[in-house]
Amino acid sequence: MQRRRSSMWKRPKEEIKEFLERKAREKFGEVPGFFVRETDEKFGDYASNIALVLAKKLQKSPGEIWEALSHDLEKWGGELYFSELNFVSGFINFKLRDEVLHSFLNEAAFRPDDFHRLGIGKGIRVNVEFVSANPTGPLNVANARAAAVGDSLVRILRAAGYRADSEYYVNDAGGQIRALGGSILWRLGKREEPPQDGYLGDYLVEIARRLGEAENELEAGSKAADMILENQMETLKRFRVSFDAVTRESSIRKSPLVEEVKEKLEPHVYTSEGALYFRSSQFGDEKDRVLVRSNGEPTYYFFDLVYHYDKFKRGYEYMIDLLGPDHHGHIARMKAGLEAMGIGGGRLEVLIVQQVNLVRGGERVVMSKRKGEFFTMDQLLDEVGVDAARFFFLLRSVSSHLDFDLDLARTLGRENPVYYVQYLHARTRSLLEFASSRGLSPEGADPSKLELPEERTILRKMLFFQDLIEEIARNRSPHLMPHYLLELASLYHNYYQKVRIVTEDEGLSKARLLLSLGVGNVVKKGLELIGVEAPERM
RNA sequence: GCCCCCGUAGCUCAGUAGGAUAGAGCGGCGGUUUCCUAAACCGCAGGCCAGAGGUUCGAAUCCUCUCGGGGGCGCCA
Numbered sequence: 001m002q003r004r005r006s007s008m009w010k011r012p013k014e015e016i017k018e019f020l021e022r023k024a025r026e027k028f029g030e031v032p033g034f035f036v037r038e039t040d041e042k043f044g045d046y047a048s049n050i051a052l053v054l055a056k057k058l059q060k061s062p063g064e065i066w067e068a069l070s071h072d073l074e075k076w077g078g079e080l081y082f083s084e085l086n087f088v089s090g091f092i093n094f095k096l097r098d099e100v101l102h103s104f105l106n107e108a109a110f111r112p113d114d115f116h117r118l119g120i121g122k123g124i125r126v127n128v129e130f131v132s133a134n135p136t137g138p139l140n141v142a143n144a145r146a147a148a149v150g151d152s153l154v155r156i157l158r159a160a161g162y163r164a165d166s167e168y169y170v171n172d173a174g175g176q177i178r179a180l181g182g183s184i185l186w187r188l189g190k191r192e193e194p195p196q197d198g199y200l201g202d203y204l205v206e207i208a209r210r211l212g213e214a215e216n217e218l219e220a221g222s223k224a225a226d227m228i229l230e231n232q233m234e235t236l237k238r239f240r241v242s243f244d245a246v247t248r249e250s251s252i253r254k255s256p257l258v259e260e261v262k263e264k265l266e267p268h269v270y271t272s273e274g275a276l277y278f279r280s281s282q283f284g285d286e287k288d289r290v291l292v293r294s295n296g297e298p299t300y301y302f303f304d305l306v307y308h309y310d311k312f313k314r315g316y317e318y319m320i321d322l323l324g325p326d327h328h329g330h331i332a333r334m335k336a337g338l339e340a341m342g343i344g345g346g347r348l349e350v351l352i353v354q355q356v357n358l359v360r361g362g363e364r365v366v367m368s369k370r371k372g373e374f375f376t377m378d379q380l381l382d383e384v385g386v387d388a389a390r391f392f393f394l395l396r397s398v399s400s401h402l403d404f405d406l407d408l409a410r411t412l413g414r415e416n417p418v419y420y421v422q423y424l425h426a427r428t429r430s431l432l433e434f435a436s437s438r439g440l441s442p443e444g445a446d447p448s449k450l451e452l453p454e455e456r457t458i459l460r461k462m463l464f465f466q467d468l469i470e471e472i473a474r475n476r477s478p479h480l481m482p483h484y485l486l487e488l489a490s491l492y493h494n495y496y497q498k499v500r501i502v503t504e505d506e507g508l509s510k511a512r513l514l515l516s517l518g519v520g521n522v523v524k525k526g527l528e529l530i531g532v533e534a535p536e537r538m
Numbered sequence: 539g540c541c542c543c544c545g546u547a548g549c550u551c552a553g554u555a556g557g558a559u560a561g562a563g564c565g566g567c568g569g570u571u572u573c574c575u576a577a578a579c580c581g582c583a584g585g586c587c588a589g590a591g592g593u594u595c596g597a598a599u600c601c602u603c604u605c606g607g608g609g610g611c612g613c614c615a
Contacts, residue, residue: 035553040558049557056595070575089558090595134615171615197614220605275613286541286611293613300615325609354543355609362549399543401608403550408564413577415564423577433575475555483552486562497570497579538577 007113009107011118012081012100013046013467014038014478020050023072028065032057038464043461044084044093052090062090080087101459102447108462109442110516116525120470121162127311128154131236132169135225136180136199137237139377141356142324145402146394147377149353150322150529151241152478160473165244169307172225173249174300181221184208188220212459222250235377239386240531252307261306264341265291282337284345301330305337312343320349320476322398328352351476353398360406384409387532391418394530397479415487418532421523426488426538427496433504436514442517445510454495455515461488464520469529478530485526492519 017036024031032053039047048090051062051069058065066087073092074085084095107115130150133143150166154343157164175197182195187208194200195486204292207224214220236242252258268279283290291302327350335345358365358375365375380389388409395417396402414420435441450459468484471477524534 035555035557043558047558052557052596091558174615176615273613277613278565290613295613297613299613304615325543327615328609329611330615331542352543352609359550400551401544405550405564408550414579416577417563419577420563423575427575427578431574438574479552483562490562493578494580495575496574500573502574538575 009103009115012094012096012463012465013082013470014045014047016094019073019076020048020069023069024050026052027068028054028058038460038467039091039093041060041457041460043088043091044086044095045463046094046096048094049090051087052094055090063087063108065103066092070329072100084525088276096457096460096463098459100450101456101463102450104463105447105459105514105518108521109514112521112525115521116159116465116529117161118159118469118473119161121157121160121164121473124162124317125166125315126157126162126318126320127167127314127316128157128164128171128320130242132171133232134171135175135232136176137201137228137230138203139232140374141358141380141404142238142353144377144380144389145243145356145393146322146324146353147236147239148390148531149351149398149478150241151392151506152394152481153320153472153476155531156469156478156481158471159469162473166242167245167247167311168243170225170229170246170248171300172222172229173253173303177221177225178217179221180224181214181217181219184220185217188214189239190214191525209278214411214442216511230304235381238381239377239390241526247307247310249303249307252303252310253328255306255310257310257313258303261302261309261341263338264309265305268340278337280333280336281339283339285332285336289333289336301333301337304330304334305341308334308338308348309341309343312338312347318345318347318349320351322351322353325352325354349476351398354401356393356402356404358406359403365406366503387422388416389417390531391421391482394479394482397477417482419538421482421485421489421527421535422535423536423538424492425523425527426536427518428492428516428523429536431496431516432513432520435509438502440502440506440509440513442510445514446507446531447511447514449508449511450515452492452499455500455512458488458491458515458519460497461491462518465522465526481526481530485523488519488523488526490514 013036020032020034020036034048034050034053036046036048038045045111051065053064055062070085070087078085081096081100083097086093128150130146131139131143133139154164154166179195179197180199182191183198183200183204184207185191186194186198187204195534207227209229211220211223214223217427265278268282269291270279272278275290276292277288278291289301292298308319331350334350335348338348339345383406392409393402408416412419432442450456465484468480472480474525497513501516502509528536
């Protein structure tokens, strides 16, 4: 990848935070955790609680802390950054100079591919594993949610400067593949009944037909799994999700790391009733777990440990796994295993992605997994399209159950948030086109002509885009992106309605076009980071 | 019984490494277009942040308990 031209731009929030931290340390020694973050417009642009936090620690009044810092703060940032600096009810409030906002506007307008990039990830390698569905059937809506969240998280981590990779784990070995194979043989008429834990969905009819012939369960199962995996990947590709790596359990089973993991865990195992147990309870799990069954077959858990060890060996500093709510019991034992192997449980972060309920006509769509009746990801995409699906899945925090309103997702209009945001982009583009037909462009515009309070509010919001990327990356909370975009869209739509952009005043028109270009670029980038298209026209 | 998630406006949800007067959308009601996209905008109404204690200068946010909804507790994955 080509190294991008670095810009003169420095993020005010970061600068302010660093300065406060340094100064406070000089004067008071250790500094407890404090924040600098965007604040309500009536207070300024950024606010910090450092005086409150230090006051508590040092048994002083916040006013004394402010007294000690204000002079240096004024001296350092008075020229560069702040037009106003004040101390209200314990908070230090910063109002940025308009020039700072204008400078970011130029970044957003004229460096549309780079204006959002941060260095906070410092090139740290992060592996994000998601979906990892069993290759026994089509992907469902829960997989779709995980795909939307995981893929967006990877995109945003990269924007923040992490070296993030996406990964898909395939459980193409073990009992379920035999069950799948048995189900295929049944469909091929080679056995009377499906296996007890077999798969009864109609999709296997087609798979069996394509397979044509199979000698035994295992052959049928593994070939069918390959076909199903291929179908899953096509669905994901359609959803604009691709993976940097697809790792198969079957290859993990053959890996030399199996022996290595055994050795690492050796000091922490014991045998009971013929099974090999790992003392995971000594590493924070609630009870010990079986690594090797009494029949000699290692458990899924064991291979999962090998798999994570493999990821670690591949050089990842952090491993983020997106799992379904039925896997929360898995977290403690995985961390315990990593801890025992000397990797450290802290390297593994598990995001439990809560369930999805489809809603149509105000009623929940009932799905019966047992009968093989479920709403597939493909059906969802057929019905609402990729953009709406991705946007809707991102709208809620992963820990919340999500009600997906199929009717709303297909609605064209204000009530459908995805169109509301996309429309903003289309609107700015068509505006620029219109202006261009009048010989007007944002090139060389003077942003200081943007004097309306509404304009400053929008500029401020644009500036927060970078802080948003930081927050999403740090807290693994991609759902903040659609919320931000909705807010920005609301500000601009409101402004557009109120103010004429292209007027007789050329200077002012150019400045407003510059603003529009910048807003459009921010929206486009924001949508791109969650995998949603930004149409030029609607 | 134990564990995880959730409980905030009529509905769906943001806000939870404690911070300033709790936000948004939808839905409801009432308005806006000779003008760059009305897939838009404006106004109004709507809250004991499930409940009770506690910690704190300060709690929707942290701790304890209770209630309600969902999910999980296998030598399945």
